[in-house]
Amino acid sequence: MLTINVAVLLAVIVIFRLRRRTEARSRLDEKFTVVIVLALGVLIAPTPVGHEIMDFLGELASGVTQASR
Template sequence: MLTINVAVLLAFIVVMRLRRRTQARSRMDEKFTVVIVLALGVLIAPTDLGQGILNVLTQLVQGISDAH
């Protein structure tokens, strides 16, 4: 039995959609890509990977705000 992780599938779809030329995208196509990316974010957020990304981004933002 073949099982596919939904987050991996969505990540693959996002990469394939973003590889297309910008001129070839319609407004509806761009909205669909945004929805897919949001769904991917919701799936990744509670995982260890999502928490790691959050920690890295938090440190980056703190570093930038401390520099000012």
């Protein structure tokens, strides 16, 4: 039996959608891409990888804030 992780499937869809040329996208297409990316974020957030990404972005934001002072 083949199982597919939904987060991995959404990540693949996002990669393929973002590879297309910007001029070829309609507004509805762009909104659909945003919804898919938000759903991917919701699926990744509670995982250990999501926590690592959040920690990294927090440290990056704090470093940028301190550097600008």
